[in-house]
Amino acid sequence: MTKLDSKIPEGPLERKWTDHKDHIRIVAPSNKRRIDVIVVGTGLAGGAAAASLAEMGYNVKAFCFQDSARRAHSIAAQGGINAAKNYQNDGDSTFRLFYDTVKGGDYRSREANVYRLAEVSANIIDQCVAQGVPFARDYGGLLDNRSFGGVQVSRTFYARGQTGQQLLLGAYSALMRQVGKGTVKMYDRHEMLDVVKIDGKARGIIARNLITGEIERHGAHAVLLCTGGYGNVFFLSTNAMGSNVTAAWKAHKRGAYMANPCYTQIHPTCIPVSGTHQSKLTLMSESLRNDGRIWVPKKMEDAQAIREGKKKGNDIAEADRDYYLERRYPAFGNLVPRDVASRAAKERCDAGFGVNKTGEAVYLDFTSAIERYGRTQANIQHIENPSAEKIRELGTAVVSEKYGNLFDMYENIVGENPYTHAMKIYPAVHYTMGGLWVDYNLQTTVPGLFTLGEANFSDHGANRLGASALMQGLADGYFVIPYTVGDYLADDIRTGPIDTKRDEFAEAEKAVKDRIDHFLNNKGTKPVDDFHRRLGKVMWDKCGMARNAEGLKEAIIEIRKIREDFWKEVRVPGTANEFNQELEKAGRVADFLELGELMCMDALDRNESCGGHFREESQELEGPQKGEAKRDDDNYAYVAAWEWLGEAGKAQLHKEELTFDVVKLTQRSYK
Amino acid sequence: MKLNLKIWRQKGPKDTGAMKTYPVNDVSEDMSFLEMLDVLNDNLVRKNEEPIAFDHDCREGICGSCSLFINGEPHGPGRGITTCQLHMRKFKDGDTIHVEPWRSAAFPVIKDLAVDRSAFDRIQAAGGFISVNTNGNLVDGNALPIPKVDADTAFDAATCIGCGACVATCPNGSAMLFVSAKVSQLSLLPQGRPEAKERVLNMVEQMDKEGFGNCSNTGACEVECPKGISLEHIARMNREYMVAGVTKK
Numbered sequence: 001m002t003k004l005d006s007k008i009p010e011g012p013l014e015r016k017w018t019d020h021k022d023h024i025r026i027v028a029p030s031n032k033r034r035i036d037v038i039v040v041g042t043g044l045a046g047g048a049a050a051a052s053l054a055e056m057g058y059n060v061k062a063f064c065f066q067d068s069a070r071r072a073h074s075i076a077a078q079g080g081i082n083a084a085k086n087y088q089n090d091g092d093s094t095f096r097l098f099y100d101t102v103k104g105g106d107y108r109s110r111e112a113n114v115y116r117l118a119e120v121s122a123n124i125i126d127q128c129v130a131q132g133v134p135f136a137r138d139y140g141g142l143l144d145n146r147s148f149g150g151v152q153v154s155r156t157f158y159a160r161g162q163t164g165q166q167l168l169l170g171a172y173s174a175l176m177r178q179v180g181k182g183t184v185k186m187y188d189r190h191e192m193l194d195v196v197k198i199d200g201k202a203r204g205i206i207a208r209n210l211i212t213g214e215i216e217r218h219g220a221h222a223v224l225l226c227t228g229g230y231g232n233v234f235f236l237s238t239n240a241m242g243s244n245v246t247a248a249w250k251a252h253k254r255g256a257y258m259a260n261p262c263y264t265q266i267h268p269t270c271i272p273v274s275g276t277h278q279s280k281l282t283l284m285s286e287s288l289r290n291d292g293r294i295w296v297p298k299k300m301e302d303a304q305a306i307r308e309g310k311k312k313g314n315d316i317a318e319a320d321r322d323y324y325l326e327r328r329y330p331a332f333g334n335l336v337p338r339d340v341a342s343r344a345a346k347e348r349c350d351a352g353f354g355v356n357k358t359g360e361a362v363y364l365d366f367t368s369a370i371e372r373y374g375r376t377q378a379n380i381q382h383i384e385n386p387s388a389e390k391i392r393e394l395g396t397a398v399v400s401e402k403y404g405n406l407f408d409m410y411e412n413i414v415g416e417n418p419y420t421h422a423m424k425i426y427p428a429v430h431y432t433m434g435g436l437w438v439d440y441n442l443q444t445t446v447p448g449l450f451t452l453g454e455a456n457f458s459d460h461g462a463n464r465l466g467a468s469a470l471m472q473g474l475a476d477g478y479f480v481i482p483y484t485v486g487d488y489l490a491d492d493i494r495t496g497p498i499d500t501k502r503d504e505f506a507e508a509e510k511a512v513k514d515r516i517d518h519f520l521n522n523k524g525t526k527p528v529d530d531f532h533r534r535l536g537k538v539m540w541d542k543c544g545m546a547r548n549a550e551g552l553k554e555a556i557i558e559i560r561k562i563r564e565d566f567w568k569e570v571r572v573p574g575t576a577n578e579f580n581q582e583l584e585k586a587g588r589v590a591d592f593l594e595l596g597e598l599m600c601m602d603a604l605d606r607n608e609s610c611g612g613h614f615r616e617e618s619q620e621l622e623g624p625q626k627g628e629a630k631r632d633d634d635n636y637a638y639v640a641a642w643e644w645l646g647e648a649g650k651a652q653l654h655k656e657e658l659t660f661d662v663v664k665l666t667q668r669s670y671k
Numbered sequence: 672m673k674l675n676l677k678i679w680r681q682k683g684p685k686d687t688g689a690m691k692t693y694p695v696n697d698v699s700e701d702m703s704f705l706e707m708l709d710v711l712n713d714n715l716v717r718k719n720e721e722p723i724a725f726d727h728d729c730r731e732g733i734c735g736s737c738s739l740f741i742n743g744e745p746h747g748p749g750r751g752i753t754t755c756q757l758h759m760r761k762f763k764d765g766d767t768i769h770v771e772p773w774r775s776a777a778f779p780v781i782k783d784l785a786v787d788r789s790a791f792d793r794i795q796a797a798g799g800f801i802s803v804n805t806n807g808n809l810v811d812g813n814a815l816p817i818p819k820v821d822a823d824t825a826f827d828a829a830t831c832i833g834c835g836a837c838v839a840t841c842p843n844g845s846a847m848l849f850v851s852a853k854v855s856q857l858s859l860l861p862q863g864r865p866e867a868k869e870r871v872l873n874m875v876e877q878m879d880k881e882g883f884g885n886c887s888n889t890g891a892c893e894v895e896c897p898k899g900i901s902l903e904h905i906a907r908m909n910r911e912y913m914v915a916g917v918t919k920k
């Protein structure tokens with residue numbers, strides 16, 4: 001087994017990044033002009049990296065599959081971005097943000113990486129303010145904060161429920177400024193379909209122009225993948241329709257190890273599936289759990305009647321409701337972390353207490369909050385002996401002010417008024433903590449190939465805390481890669497432009513064209529989505545919120561069968577040289593069909609429960625923690641990095657042992 | 672329910688294109704409009720016909736990709752929503768629905784219902800930014816207090832998703848609401864003031880070069896904007912533009 005070198009700098013935790021920056025090599029301004037860098041993806045990580053590298057003087061080519069760089073899926077993030085500013089004077093510090101993130105990740109991330117993330121977090125806020133990002137402010141004109149799950153301080157900066165949008169538009173404006181100057185050449189509606197390696201180093205990509213279908217060769221001295229997560233392997237997720245694993249998977253096939261692919265975050269509060277036509281799922285912000293109470297009926301016959309449409313939630317008497325999170329976790333109640341809340345919902349629905357026609361939904365009820373706020377308002381307004389209706393009216397107004405946009409969104413999708421009928425929610429796939437393995441410099445196991453943001457594995461361990469994804473994307477793009485990429489590129493100041501006429505480019509281009517030809521000439525009968533749906537069902541049932549060895553082994557066999565059927569039976573209409581959305585989908589699903597198997601292999605290898613990965617075999621069997629996840633630090637405190645061995649289902653496991661010098665490993669308890 | 676769809680089909684930018692009729696059955700009222708099109712496309716592929724091309728991505732109303740002109744309105748009936756947030760319960764059994772792409776000289780059709788909106792990116796590149804490098808050596812975020820009312824108004828403008836509905840609905844094909852949203856956001860914030868004059872002049876110049884029409888205050892853009900961006904921003908941009916034109920050295 002090769003030893004993975006994480007290149008963590010020596011020295012005390014709080015000095016590592018500063019010392020590292022002071023000692024790595026840099027490229028002189030006059031030499032940066034001779035160096036080309038490719039950035040794939042223009043979300044927070046990619047947009048920030050492309051803008052920063054161009055400002056520094058490199059020649060940047062940026063690629064995105066959307067019609068504009070501004071549409072990357074970072075835009076959909078709602079809640080906020082964490083930063084250890086301690087503006088609220090509540091004792092926050094770099095160390096506390098670091099500690100909360102390592103603990104929240106269930107002790108499966110690298111201390112040095114997480115510390116660096118916490119360290120640069122404050123700079124991100126300053127940077128964004130300078131760019132004109134309109135963060136929420138208080139009446140004194142200063143930046144406002146709010147609290148988020150899993151922490152005891154108020155460190156989340158936000159822009160209403162659209163923080164991701166505002167941060168991305170900030171990065172996009174910085175990127176477009178460089179496009180205007182000609183230092184970034186922007187390729188939108190382009191999809192990367194392979195990495196090209198020369199003498200073992202990443203030296204370019206093959207991309208398809210999605211409008212004309214032309215296959216293009218692009219050379220560069222380094223390639224940065226900022227291509228997001230792979231949650232769409234489940235077919236249904238909160239990801240955008242186009243989010244995919246293709247760039248990362250092609251890199252994996254060219255020698256980049258894939259790390260912890262089984263770590264998936266399943267968000268507890270999403271709008272449930274309504275039918276077979278469903279194309280994606282919509283998240284309802286975690287903030288709703290501050291005021292909403294989650295329940296299902298206590299009696300099976302009530303649950304059945306609700307599913308058959310004979311009863312409504314409002315018909316169930318208070319005494320017949322099971323507020324199961326409050327029952328199981330009295331200390332944290334409805335505010336347990338995402339993974340715990342999701343598993344508890346699944347447990348109740350599997351036991352037959354689900355409350356919609358599919359049996360996969362629980363109530364999120366604001367009745368108590370409306371009543372509580374209503375009474376307070378009545379007191380404030382000096383209304384004596386207010387009627388029940390008056391209290392409801394006053395309370396509804398308060399809830400509307402806090403969550404109005406979310407309630408409107410719910411009503412628009414579901415067609416039911418959530419002020420008078422409890423919301424129905426169910427967990428859904430939301431984020432992937434796993435991704436390409438990178439060292440401290442964000443470099444993969446392929447020299448010259450770097451990975452940033454959700455596409456890498458490095459900072460969130462087995463579970464990501466809320467408001468940390470935006471922080472990581474921007475940290476990687478604005479403040480980490482501009483330094484670390486220089487250390488690598490210092491060897492390339494005399495290399496000269498990369499020649500795209502070389503055999504390596506021709507070989508990669510031919511493979512891409514052959515695959516496209518195969519799809520278009522296949523004599524199949526079924527649309528791509530048929531296979532994607534089948535894959536998603538297997539992944540959700542057997543590699544979703546709870547996993548066991550038997551199910552995972554079955555899943556591997558089933559995925560192989562779907563893959564075999566896919567290549568035989570898929571039909572892709574149209575031609576190669578035009579805008580062809582079915583062809584785009586076919587390529588992406590082909591890669592998901594290989595990734596899905598690796599995720600199951602990884603989940604099978606990890607016979608412990610940690611964060612979002614729950615193995616049914618590994619739970620507490622007795623005592624007060626009975627039924628809760630059981631981590632196994634003696635045997636599994638490692639990063640699982642998988643090497644591609646030439647075909648799907650064959651992969652070599654490499655282990656990077658995780659060492660904890662500062663944080664003490666303990667069990668997470670929410671009882 | 673059963674619906675009769677009349678959809679614009681156009682093979683490529685040079686094709687003349689035409690409306691084509693597609694009857695669809697078994698439409699559930701819980702479907703989104705785009706999911707209804709997914710089902711239609713699924714059936715077309717099974718019949719070995721070409722599916723209908725349309726832009727879409729996040730399907731939760733924030734990325735700005737989706738863009739259909741439905742029964743004569745951008746993003747269809749309903750206010751404050753994008754096409755991906757439009758649900759079939761807004762329609763009745765037996766309805767005929769016309770679906771067309773955004774129509775504007777500055778947004779050429781790529782195929783069927785997908786159009787090229789890269790003119791918006793070029794306008795952004797002409798000045799829609801604050802010239803600050805990303806080196807992190809900046810003053811503290813709280814060193815510059817910004818009155819809440821200014822921050823909130825700037826935010827209202829900043830919610831623009833760049834979908835292009837304002838252009839599509841405007842009888843003149845004007846992009847004034849889009850451009851003014853960015854000009855207004857950055858001119859309201861103290862960080863944006865130093866470059867305010869150059870910004871508005873450069874962005875408007877690029878807007879004109881792209882072939883967008885002029886504003887004649889019909890106000891259709893504000894009505895159809897899925898984010899409810901106000902005409903006030905156009906007024907603010909006009910003021911900024913005039914002042915910049917008069918006082919520029």
